[in-house]
Amino acid sequence: MTPLLRRGADVCRRLTRHKGALLGLLFLLVLLLATSLARWILPFDPLTQDFTATLQGPSAVHWFGTDELGRDILARVVFGARTSLITAAGAVTIAAVVGVPIGLVAGFFGGWRDTVLMRLVDVLLSLPGILFAMALIAVLGRSQSAALVAVGITGIPSFARITRAQVLSLRKRDFVTAVEALGGSAVYNMFTTVLPNSWSPILVQVVILSSVAILIEASLAFLGVGIPPPTPSWGEMLRTGKSYLYDAPTYAILPGVVLTLTILSLDTIGRALASVLADRHESAAAGDPAAGSPA
Amino acid sequence: MIGYILRRILQLLPVLLIASTGIWAMIYAVPGNPVATMVGENATPELVAEVTARLGLDKPVHEQYWSWLTHTLQGDFGFSIQNREPVLDLIVQRIPATIQLGLAATLVGLLLGVPVAVVSALKPGGWLDRVLSGWSALALGVPTFWLGILLILLFAVNLRWLPSASGYVSIFDSPWQALRNIVLPATTLGVYVSGIFARFLRASLLGELKADYVRTARSKGLPERDVIGRHVMRNALLPFVTIVGLMMATFIGGTVVTEAVFTYPGLGRLLIQAISTRDYPLIQGCILFILVVYVLINLAVDVLYAYIDPRIDYG
Numbered sequence: 001m002t003p004l005l006r007r008g009a010d011v012c013r014r015l016t017r018h019k020g021a022l023l024g025l026l027f028l029l030v031l032l033l034a035t036s037l038a039r040w041i042l043p044f045d046p047l048t049q050d051f052t053a054t055l056q057g058p059s060a061v062h063w064f065g066t067d068e069l070g071r072d073i074l075a076r077v078v079f080g081a082r083t084s085l086i087t088a089a090g091a092v093t094i095a096a097v098v099g100v101p102i103g104l105v106a107g108f109f110g111g112w113r114d115t116v117l118m119r120l121v122d123v124l125l126s127l128p129g130i131l132f133a134m135a136l137i138a139v140l141g142r143s144q145s146a147a148l149v150a151v152g153i154t155g156i157p158s159f160a161r162i163t164r165a166q167v168l169s170l171r172k173r174d175f176v177t178a179v180e181a182l183g184g185s186a187v188y189n190m191f192t193t194v195l196p197n198s199w200s201p202i203l204v205q206v207v208i209l210s211s212v213a214i215l216i217e218a219s220l221a222f223l224g225v226g227i228p229p230p231t232p233s234w235g236e237m238l239r240t241g242k243s244y245l246y247d248a249p250t251y252a253i254l255p256g257v258v259l260t261l262t263i264l265s266l267d268t269i270g271r272a273l274a275s276v277l278a279d280r281h282e283s284a285a286a287g288d289p290a291a292g293s294p295a
Numbered sequence: 296m297i298g299y300i301l302r303r304i305l306q307l308l309p310v311l312l313i314a315s316t317g318i319w320a321m322i323y324a325v326p327g328n329p330v331a332t333m334v335g336e337n338a339t340p341e342l343v344a345e346v347t348a349r350l351g352l353d354k355p356v357h358e359q360y361w362s363w364l365t366h367t368l369q370g371d372f373g374f375s376i377q378n379r380e381p382v383l384d385l386i387v388q389r390i391p392a393t394i395q396l397g398l399a400a401t402l403v404g405l406l407l408g409v410p411v412a413v414v415s416a417l418k419p420g421g422w423l424d425r426v427l428s429g430w431s432a433l434a435l436g437v438p439t440f441w442l443g444i445l446l447i448l449l450f451a452v453n454l455r456w457l458p459s460a461s462g463y464v465s466i467f468d469s470p471w472q473a474l475r476n477i478v479l480p481a482t483t484l485g486v487y488v489s490g491i492f493a494r495f496l497r498a499s500l501l502g503e504l505k506a507d508y509v510r511t512a513r514s515k516g517l518p519e520r521d522v523i524g525r526h527v528m529r530n531a532l533l534p535f536v537t538i539v540g541l542m543m544a545t546f547i548g549g550t551v552v553t554e555a556v557f558t559y560p561g562l563g564r565l566l567i568q569a570i571s572t573r574d575y576p577l578i579q580g581c582i583l584f585i586l587v588v589y590v591l592i593n594l595a596v597d598v599l600y601a602y603i604d605p606r607i608d609y610g
Contacts, residue, residue, distance in 0.1 A: 123314045131566075135321065215438055218438060223551065225570055249448055249452070260436060260441060
């Protein structure tokens with residue numbers, strides 16, 4: 001086994017010992033399986049309307065009941081998971097791909113590059129995330145890609161700041177200055193010595209930001225500026241369900257349960273991961289003086 | 296101290312300039328003709344021409360920017376396309392409602408969050424600490440709009456104690472009606488911030504409890520109540536003040552979702568209405584206003600923190 005795989009396996013093993021994280025992982029696994037097998041395991045299509053059976057409560061046929069157009073709510077919740085997970089994955093990718101290099105360059109070079117880049121990050125932080133996303137959607141119009149880009153951009157500052165902080169703490173370490181002294185170029189140094197030693201906090205941020213992205217996407221949909229219907233989205237379902245609180249209260253309850261469990265799962269896994277990685281660093285540093293150096 | 300404040304303000308200027316230029320440029324980034332998008336598909340060419348002229352979109356770009364900048368600095372945010380009122384008037388009308396909700400939510404957040412933090416920090420790792428940490432995780436994980444819906448279902452639909460839609464009644468005009476209207480939205484938002492308050496204050500308390508002065512206080516025989524109340528709390532509350540301040544800053548625009556759940560007539564709802572009707576001058580005005588207030592409150596919190604903590608280095 002390569003050292004990277006062994007390290008990954010070790011982190012996974014420690015993570016599953018954490019009870020909350022294990023439950024979270026199981027829930028996400030079930031959700032992933034359900035969305036990927038939805039076409040085969042679900043008896044109903046999320047878009048098929050049935051006006052003879054609108055706003056029904058949960059029953060043996062429709063486990064989560066039906067909506068105002070007679071569509072099966074369970075099917076819509078399962079397909080809504082796909083919307084949420086795709087948005088989260090896309091948004092976090094955008095945030096990391098833009099934010100990590102910003103933090104890397106700002107922290108590695110310092111000076112005017114640091115000032116300019118971090119002031120730009122401050123501009124992104126000058127509005128609460130959801131408002132920034134709303135402003136972008138006001139410009140781009142409502143679509144899946146607009147929601148994805150808007151949520152992604154709100155995540156850039158956290159990646160930039162975390163990477164920069166990590167790089168600053170590594171910048172003066174011997175193994176980095178050694179590469180410099182040996183004549184390694186700055187780009188080579190950044191990507192082969194600094195970045196590989198910065199993965200832990202970035203990884204934690206990926207997990208935590210996924211839960212934030214899902215929450216923002218759902219909030220945008222709830223406000224009516226997210227992904228346009230008829231694509232099933234949890235936020236949109238809650239928005240419509242809110243109009244039928246007297247006729248079908250479960251309509252506004254059940255999609256919220258799944259949304260909340262997803263957010264809680266990711267948040268718990270993220271925090272468990274942070275403590276596992278911190279423990280690993282401490283125990284590795286204590287046991288093996290060379291453990292902190294690059295592999 | 297004054298030098299520190301001036302330096303912080305100077306640092307803010309480029310941020311404000313870039314951000315406001317971005318807000319100004321919004322209208323040019325709209326795909327297609329923004330005026331046609333605003334006035335709707337059935338508008339006559341005359342109307343489109345009139346609105347274009349009224350917005351000054353027929354002039355060269357640099358002239359447009361200069362005129363926008365000078366007008367905005369004088370407090371002239373232009374006119375709303377939808378109801379032709381000055382944008383600033385529309386914004387100012389909504390401020391009392393948003394402030395009342397923000398303050399009420401902060402109060403609920405403190406009432407729920409501070410006891411949770413203190414109790415769990417006293418016995419870290421105990422069963423009570425674990426239960427209360429679970430509460431904070433739940434408070435932060437439950438989307439505010441869903442919590443709002445659940446509260447409406449319970450207190451308005453089932454029990455019929457409170458209204459399901461909350462209007463704005465000033466606390467000074469009719470305290471009882473104001474309370475009835477604000478309880479549900481303030482609780483919804485307050486539960487969320489209580490999670491942030493609890494997590495932050497707990498960490499801050501735990502940090503202080505490890506300090507040398509706590510050992511000294513204990514070893515000289517001070518009762519635990521005084522150690523916590525007189526020494527630890529005072530030091531832990533210092534950084535906590537900044538968090539409370541920052542939360543209030545986000546409330547200026549961050550009550551959008553809660554306002555939507557309860558159809559509460561605050562600033563956030565004005566922005567949502569502006570976006571759904573594509574009223575660009577109003578959208579730009581709202582976002583610019585929220586941006587400036589948010590940045591200024593952040594600055595005030597920094598300055599306040601430097602002022603109350605003599606250890607802060609202004610250099």
